[in-house]
Structures are given as structure tokens and as C-alpha cells.
Amino acid sequence: MTAQPQVKHHGAFAGVTGSCHELFLGPADSVLIDCGLFQGAETSGTGATSASSEIDFSLASVRGLVITHTHIDHVGRIPYLLMAGFNGPIFCTSATAHLLPLVIEDALKIGLTRDRDLIAGVLSRLRRMLIPFDYDEWQPLACDNSGRAVRVRFRQAGHILGSAYVEFEWGDAGGALRAPGGVRGVGAVGAHQPLKVASLYPLAEGYRVVFSGDLGCRNTPLLPDPQPLERADLLFLESTYGDRLHESRQDRSVRLKTVIERCVSDGGAVLIPAFSIGRTQELLYEIEDLIASNAGFWPTITVILDSPMAAEFTALYQQLAHLWDQEALQRRAAGRNPLDFSRLHTVASHADHEHIVNFLRTSGEPCIVIAASGMCAGGRMVNYLKALLPDPRTDVLFVGYQASGTPGRAIQEYGPDGGYVELDGERITIRAGIHTLGGYSAHADQAELIDFVLAASPPVGEVRLIHGDSSARRALATKLQERAALTFHSPT
Numbered sequence: 001m002t003a004q005p006q007v008k009h010h011g012a013f014a015g016v017t018g019s020c021h022e023l024f025l026g027p028a029d030s031v032l033i034d035c036g037l038f039q040g041a042e043t044s045g046t047g048a049t050s051a052s053s054e055i056d057f058s059l060a061s062v063r064g065l066v067i068t069h070t071h072i073d074h075v076g077r078i079p080y081l082l083m084a085g086f087n088g089p090i091f092c093t094s095a096t097a098h099l100l101p102l103v104i105e106d107a108l109k110i111g112l113t114r115d116r117d118l119i120a121g122v123l124s125r126l127r128r129m130l131i132p133f134d135y136d137e138w139q140p141l142a143c144d145n146s147g148r149a150v151r152v153r154f155r156q157a158g159h160i161l162g163s164a165y166v167e168f169e170w171g172d173a174g175g176a177l178r179a180p181g182g183v184r185g186v187g188a189v190g191a192h193q194p195l196k197v198a199s200l201y202p203l204a205e206g207y208r209v210v211f212s213g214d215l216g217c218r219n220t221p222l223l224p225d226p227q228p229l230e231r232a233d234l235l236f237l238e239s240t241y242g243d244r245l246h247e248s249r250q251d252r253s254v255r256l257k258t259v260i261e262r263c264v265s266d267g268g269a270v271l272i273p274a275f276s277i278g279r280t281q282e283l284l285y286e287i288e289d290l291i292a293s294n295a296g297f298w299p300t301i302t303v304i305l306d307s308p309m310a311a312e313f314t315a316l317y318q319q320l321a322h323l324w325d326q327e328a329l330q331r332r333a334a335g336r337n338p339l340d341f342s343r344l345h346t347v348a349s350h351a352d353h354e355h356i357v358n359f360l361r362t363s364g365e366p367c368i369v370i371a372a373s374g375m376c377a378g379g380r381m382v383n384y385l386k387a388l389l390p391d392p393r394t395d396v397l398f399v400g401y402q403a404s405g406t407p408g409r410a411i412q413e414y415g416p417d418g419g420y421v422e423l424d425g426e427r428i429t430i431r432a433g434i435h436t437l438g439g440y441s442a443h444a445d446q447a448e449l450i451d452f453v454l455a456a457s458p459p460v461g462e463v464r465l466i467h468g469d470s471s472a473r474r475a476l477a478t479k480l481q482e483r484a485a486l487t488f489h490s491p492t
Contacts (some may be wrong), residue, residue: 010022067091268364307370385428411430
């Protein structure tokens with residue numbers, strides 16, 4: 001077997017949250033790929049949990065951090081990383097560099113402090129550490145005194161704005177260290193210099209390691225499709241939905257329309273827990289299209305976006321519209337704004353939030369409410385659920401993965417049988433209707449993951465399945481072995 005670099009997994013190896021992987025470029029030098037929060041019952045296995053996020057591994061070898069995208073389960077532990085003494089560069093795409101400070105500010109406020117001066121200091125330090133790169137351009141990452149070098153490239157993952165899968169390639173100094181061409185203007189970013197390391201592994205020139213991050217679905221609203229995999233000697237592949245297929249975008253839109261129309265006929269609110277980045281913008285895009293394309297109640301339905309963070313990200317999505325796909329750009333050119341339409345009401349203050357929750361509790365006014373968190377583990381959605389889950393006129397519509405141990409998973413499992421869920425230590429009886437639209441996942445399904453692997457030429461040398469429950473990893477491994485002669489790290 002060909003020699004390989006060492007990789008340690010500090011999260012999302014046997015689960016789907018807390019993504020953090022340490023790639024050793026040489027015996028004493030490494031980079032982290034993501035540093036995310038654990039959610040629900042998932043842990044690192046060495047101390048980190050959803051309630052205790054301190055860094056529980058050594059940073060002695062860590063020279064830099066590479067970010068695939070800004071979801072909290074991939075970046076939420078960065079404040080703890082800084083507190084543990086990390087002061088290296090943070091490599092990411094240009095859009096991620098714009099989005100990341102908002103995510104980290106929110107993580108600080110929820111988990112650590114509301115001191116404005118302290119938060120401002122952390123964000124200022126973070127911006128100085130960011131090294132943003134364009135998609136598809138090889139950039140120097142590290143070199144040693146013997147002339148060996150490693151370069152890095154970000155490729156479109158189609159998961160959320162700025163998301164990428166990341167390629168690391170070994171080469172000699174002449175072949176790998178090209179002039180950087182990354183995007184500037186985010187904070188106080190200076191010229192990028194390769195990391196100076198003691199010794200790189202003497203791998204064959206061109207040896208390539210790929211981390212998939214989170215791969216998106218094809219035909220996702222607003223975003224380009226994931227870039228096909230060119231090649232990989234060693235591929236670390238997410239497997240969140242490795243055991244299932246999603247419905248098509250057309251089918252999910254029809255189901256969304258059908259479910260909302262049925263819910264509205266009940267005379268109550270439709271609650272949609274959604275992640276602030278990605279899922280919220282997709283939902284707004286498709287709801288705007290339903291409003292524009294249908295008669296009946298649709299032109300009069302109120303859509304409530306009750307998440308300050310989601311509102312900020314939606315504004316950034318509009319500022320970065322040059323990264324949208326062609327369909328979205330054409331819709332915008334035709335005079336429609338899929339992320340800011342007339343029936344959309346954005347809730348700003350907490351007082352307004354409380355007023356709306358109380359109004360809906362007493363009135364049963366038909367409306368659509370989109371709020372975080374996506375797994376119902378916090379945020380303003382919890383207040384809606386506490387107030388409205390006991391009301392049979394309410395319907396809850398899940399459009400994303402609900403990790404084991406989260407309130408969202410409990411509502412999915414026990415809600416259809418009239419069970420209960422614990423929210424803020426309070427037992428809430430579930431009389432609301434519970435619906436799940438699997439097609440709205442921002443993760444590639446089994447067929448798309450297989451296509452991603454099989455697109456490589458020459459074939460992928462070895463696949464290691466990560467970021468998935470054990471059943472999903474086993475199912476995906478079985479299907480991949482049926483389709484291609486691949487070497488696997490055995491799923492557990």
C-alpha cells in the first residue's frame with residue numbers, strides 16, 4: 001500500500017457534528033480541517049460534548065486551520081481554539097471569510113460572553129488570521145527546507161454559500177509554490193506566505209488528499225452544483241445521507257406546497273426550524289416562487305423570518321449574489337427578489353418576537369414561521385414550539401437532519417404519537433402535526449455521493465467514510481463496493 005499521511009479525527013468521525021480532522025503534513029506539523037461544535041448526544045470521545053466545548057486535543061503540531069464552510073458544527077469551536085492558544089492562519093474561501101465573523105459572534109454570545117469589547121477583540125483577531133482564496137486556484141500551503149511542498153485548493157461544494165471541499169497535494173517547491181491570488185479586503189489580511197514546517201512526508205509528487213466537507217445536492221436553489229471530483233489518492237467523504245435518496249427538487253416543491261396548504265387549512269401556524277445559513281435562504285427562494293406562481297391564499301400569506309442571524313446572512317447572500325447560480329440570477333434580473341419579497345416580515349427585536357409568539361398562541365393566525373435553530377436546540381424557534389406544540393392547529397415542518405439527542409429528533413420520533421418533548425427543562429405535550437421533507441437536505445444523498453466518487457479519473461485510491469451515523473456509513477460503503485473496486489477504511 002502507498003505511504004499515507006497521518007490523520008487524527010477529533011469529531012464527526014463516528015457522528016455528524018463536531019467536525020474536526022487533523023491532517024499531518026509531516027511527523028511534527030499538521031493542519032486542522034474544521035473545528036465545529038458537537039450537538040445532541042454526540043461527543044469527541046475524549047471530553048468534548050455539546051455542553052463542554054473546550055479543546056480536548058494537543059495543539060503542539062497544529063500550524064493552521066482550513067475551513068470548509070461556516071455551519072456551526074464545522075466552525076463553532078473556533079473561539080475555544082483561540083482560547084487554547086492557536087494563532088495560526090485560517091484558510092477559507094472568500095465568501096466564508098465574509099460569513100465567518102457573524103457565526104463566531106453568535107457562538108460567542110450564546111456560549112461564552114456578551115461583553116461587546118471582548119467580542120470585538122476576538123473578531124478583530126479572527127479577521128487578521130483569515131487567508132481567503134478563490135475557488136479552483138492552487139495556493140501554497142507549506143514547505144520545508146528540503147524543497148518539498150504542499151499546496152491547497154478549494155472546490156465548489158454546493159452546500160451553502162462559500163462551501164468547499166478541500167484538496168491537499170504534495171509536490172516539489174517549483175511545482176507547488178505559485179504566487180498567491182486569493183481575495184483580499186476581509187479584515188486586515190496580509191500577503192499569504194507558505195507555512196514553514198520542519199519536515200514534510202516524502203510522498204510521491206502529486207499525491208492528493210481530499211476532504212469533502214459537506215457536499216450539497218445538485219440543483220440546489222441559489223447555488224452552483226458541486227464541482228466534480230478530479231482525482232484523489234485518499235478521500236475523506238461525508239456520509240450523512242449515505243443510506244438514503246432524496247426526492248427531486250420538483251417533487252419537494254410540490255410536497256412543500258401541499259403540506260403548507262393543508263397546514264393553513266387547519267387555521268394555525270406552520271413552524272419551520274431551519275439553519276440560519278443555507279436552508280433558510282433556500283426556503284425563502286422556493287416560498288417566494290410559490291407565492292408568485294399560485295393563486296388562492298398564497299399572495300396573502302405572511303412569511304415570518306424570526307432569526308436575527310438568519311436575517312444578517314440573508315443580507316450577505318444578497319451582497320454576494322455574484323456567487324448565485326444562473327437560475328437565481330435570471331430571476332433577479334426579471335425584477336424579482338427571491339430573498340426579500342413583499343410578503344416577508346423580518347423580526348428584528350426580541351420584544352417583537354415575544355409579541356408575535358403571544359399573538360399566534362391566542363389567534364391561530366395562519367402564517368409560515370422560519371426560525372433557528374435547525375435542530376430545535378436553542379434560538380427563537382424554541383419559544384414558538386413551547387407556545388404552539390400543544391395546539392393541534394399548529395404544524396411543524398422539518399426540512400433538515402435532526403441529530404440524535406436533539407429536541408428536533410425527539411419531536412420527529414414522539415410527535416406523531418402525541419408524545420412530549422423537553423424544552424428548557426419543561427415537558428411540552430405535542431398535539432401539533434409533524435411533517436418531514438427529506439428532499440430539503442443540504443447534504444448530497446447516496447446516489448450523489450457515489451457519483452462524486454466515481455467522477456474521479458483515475459479512480460480514487462482509498463475512501464474513508466466520516467460524518468455519518470454507522471448505518472449510513474455501512475450502507476454507503478456497500479453501495480460503493482458494488483460500483484467500484486475501492487479500498488475502504490472499515491465503517492464502525
